[in-house]
Amino acid sequence: MEPDVAKAEMILPNVLPFKRVQRTSEKHIKGQPKTKHWKHLKQIIQAENFQDYPSDQSNYVNIETPPSMYPPKKYCDITGFQTTYIDPKTNLRFANTDVFKQSRHLPEEMVQKYLSLRNAAVVLR
Incomplete structure (x- = not known):
């Protein structure tokens, strides 16, 4: 069974001006490390000596930070997007x-x- 929508062929140009062309020197060669290496939190904690820092200084281990x-920020009550609008009748953002x-x-x-x-529940009239 074929779908009701007719199939159309898209013809794209060989070079798209908004695409970055990857040079042969930039390609990743198997067996060689990638240029950018990200550390995991466990690796960061092991590399740092957090016991040497003062206890009032915030870091990855200490979660106590000043306010x-x-x-x-205020978010929409229904969608969760950031907002500045409040409905005056219902008090919903x-x-x-x-x-x-x-x-x-x-x-x-x-x-x-x-x-x-x-935590803004009030009796509305």
Whole structure:
């Protein structure tokens, strides 16, 4: 069975101007190490002498850091995208107009559940 969509052949030029052409000297040769080597966290911890650092200095082992000086980021309650908009009727944060329209049609219980997820649940009138 053939699909309903007709098959079309795409003809692409040999050289695309936005593609980076890989030179023969840049190709990875088998048996030789790659040019960029990334260390895993375990390798970083083993390489560093964290016991020599002062206890109040933050590093990979110490998770105690001072609070951030930047204001907290706000995210859309429904999609999770970063946003600055708040619906004045429901107090839900929204990312774009489509989400705003959806938030207006949500039942009261759903609005309260979304607000309780970010500890902002209040009784709306």
